[in-house]
Amino acid sequence: MKGSHSGFFCTSITAPKMGVVIDTGSHLLNQIIDSFLVFAIVAAVRVLALELCHGVNKGSFSKGKLQDLSMKMCKEGAYWGIIVALYVGLVYAMQMTHIxxxxxxxxxxxxxxxxxxxxxxxxxxxxxxxxxxxxxxxxxxxxxxxxxx
Known part of the structure; x- marks a missing residue:
């Protein structure tokens, strides 16, 4: 039958949504903080995934390696968070000039x-x-x- 979905199972899966709202009273500052946090988390999770894969391949984890991992995650998260926050701030400033x-x-x-x-x-x-x-x-x-x- 045309248009019939018999024999098929259709579903969708959605991830739970979580939100944290930081309101500084300044739209620009809110955007910068939000961008920083999002990209810092993404960069930190990227480091975590890469290092865990590396650790699994070598078959070893230690307290020292976990401390190094947390330092790498913080450093990479801060680096990319700052870059994106700088970019967002510059775009916002340029939009405000209307040039x-x-x-x-x-x-x-x-x-x-x-x-x-x-x-x-x-x-x-x-x-x-x-x-x-x-x-x-x-x-x-x-x-x-x-x-x-």
Whole structure:
């Protein structure tokens, strides 16, 4: 029969939603904190997954390795959280100026974020230029992808 679903079992699974709301009274600060927390958690979980896989392959876990793991998770989480918070703050500031719009703000904020992070890491001039271009490219690509979906 056309349109009949006999013989099929259809279901969907959804993850439980959890939310934490931090209201500082400033929309910009709320966005920066939210972005920092989300990306810090993602980066920390990434480190956790990679290190656990590495530990399983070697077949060993120790208290010292777990302490090293927690330090790596904190460091990586803070690093990516700061980068994303900087980017979000720059995009927001550019949107508030109303000079440019859309993907151009994202490109400029991405490029500036790449340059600032690279400079802060004491990279050489060539690396700073590459990171500036990469930051701008990634931010622009994400904006264009969001536009077409």
């Amino acid at each position: 440019l719009g859309g993907w151009i703000n994202a490109m400029l904020a991405g490029a500036l974020t790449g340059a600032l992070v690279s400079s802060a890491c004491n990279s050489g001039k060539d690396k700073i230029v590459k990171d500036t271009i990469t930051g701008g490219f990634i931010a622009t690509a994400i904006q264009l992808f969001q536009y077409f979906t």
